[in-house]
Amino acid sequence: MKQLQIVLLHLTLALFSEAVAANSTRTYYIAAEEVLWDYAPSYPVNPMHNAEFNEEEKVFVGGNNTDLIGRQYYKARYIEYTDASFSKVKERPPEWRHLGILGPVIRANVGDTIKVVLRNKIENMPISLHPHGVLYRKDSEGTHYADGTSGDDRKDDLVEPGETHTYLWQVPERSGPGPQDPSSIIWLYHSHVNEVVDTNTGLIGPIIISRRGVLQKNGKLKGIDREFVVLFTVLDENKSFFLDKNIDSFAPAASDKKEDEDFVESNLMHSMNGYVYHNLPNVTMKQGETVRWYQLSLGTEVDLHTPHWHGNTLTENGHRVDVVNLLPATHVTLDMKPDNPGIWMYHCHVNDHIDAGMMASYEVKPRQR
Template sequence: MAGICIFLVALSWTCVSSAAQGTVRHYYIAAEDTLWDFAPSYPDNPMMGRPFNNSERIFVGGNGRDRIGHRYKKALYREYTDASFSSYKTRPQEWEHLGILGPVIRASVGDTIKVIFKNNTVDKTLTMHPHGLSYDKASEGSPYNDGTSGKDKLDDGVRPGETYTYTWDVPESAGPGPDDPDSIVWLYHSHTDEPADTNAGLIGTLIISRKDRAWPDGRPKDVDREFVTLFKIFDENASLYLRENMAAFAPEAEMDDEDFIESNLMHSMNGYVYDNLPGLVINQGEKVRWYVVALGTEVDLHSAHWHGNTVLSSGQRTDVIELMPASMKTVTMIADNPGEWMFHCHVDDHIKAGMMGRYIIRPGKTNH
């Protein structure tokens, strides 16, 4: 008994201690109706340096009648500076590449995250649900028959105009494991009608660092630069906004027309197709952490491939990592080889449909 008591006392002391030392990090995030452009370069395909050809235009060519094109109404997570939700938090240039993704929520082991979530959409009921972190039933962000009631149900669906605070703890079990690098990635997303919510665009990521290996703002100390990329075929046929998009952009479309359905499969990286993803710029010699995630259906089997440089993934060298729906992978690159390099999904159909971009390593050696 004495042993158990000592163990319990020790456990309880550890919990109090880490909570006392941890930081409470506040994020002000709203879900917003947004018009998203998967290919701002249209009608040009920057990957090939020419206009889109006919097979590419299936996915990006709207016609005002029975095809929606490259712009869709969606709902995205956007970050504000404070609880008044009056000013957007400026997204720094090094995070421009996030594109359709919500803000990166960052913390170190031992911290607590409080997300003040406001639903600014006109008529969608939405939530925020995190992977990996520790939460109670009032901060799970997902409605199902889980035996709860009262205030434990308020997180299940935040209605338009309402605000709700989610509290997520970051214990050791949410941080990097023994074979992980000093920071790892988790997904967060809306989970009211999960497939419809995520295809509408309500997806973001959390980055969690080892406590003793992070700067005070939570950034890992062992890398010069971080990138987050989401490989996802946004299925606009399954989005909360399908009918609105048809009414606005393709009033003559038939919902069961197979060519129309195909044209609404946006094979994107961070919501960009055919090399429209901006901002993946590195200085030669930098150590870069890539957080690569995926989400979707049985067709969202992706293989992320870097030309020109390799990465370390769980101690193994590769230039391709495999992704399944809800995969969350963290790899590290020493960016030694300067140039403009293709970064794309290696699945044949996905290449044809535009799941490709580039990253740029500027010459001029950075030494460590």
């Protein structure tokens, strides 16, 4: 009897220590930085037709030294570093290059803890990092409003230039996939000092939370060959923190035209991860793989988006689709088992957004025989 008790005790201890070991703290070093962003690196060629951009498309990408700004804008981005010294940028691997302007993927399994060390490297612009979905207390919410907090509980709300703040978030069951969800789901994070300005300036990123044990040591999800994260949003450069700098740098002739209808229109960048007109890079997979697609949106009343995949179909929580619905700050996770090789169009199906360049493609490479 005594022996049995000892065996049971050992078994309990072993299970307990495994459970403890399986839960980890995942630390991210992220700096907010000013960058020169290019919405259409392919310019002057529109890869969709393999021909030069036409006059209508040039409204958005053709400016620079005219009275329109063009395809390049100063923006802000969340950039990942290797450690707390913030001296070495963590290189983005090829499979994540499609993230474009988005910050690094912050990810965890249910049961983990997420720690984000945020450094503000932008001159003059206070920023923060506000997450959706995960469990944060008042000292890690990253939003400035009259919530009754003060002192250390407020330091997360507004990180001044040159300053650093550490955010701590828990990942309980209620932050992970629900009963009808796939094995992982996506949330947004973004700066929330002046939400509208901060997000239009580019301070946005994804959080992926998976069920216990699904995210493996190699950084991949069990049973999933590839993941793609795509944010559909009309980045409104008229509301960017850097609007004046962009006008001075790229369209000095527009300095007195900020309210001009054509000028305003030309700064509405209908983008997928900060790219327009088939510039979204590296969306490549193999026939027969299991591919997880996370779709995000953010923005205002024009930001109703309907991502559409040509050539293959997907499942959205058990329903078969080739189009999904997005509204500002909503998210959808889908799975695709591509059976149809080729280069396929992948775009927002809203007519006005098609014209304005919310277009991309993905490639399914044939299975090797």
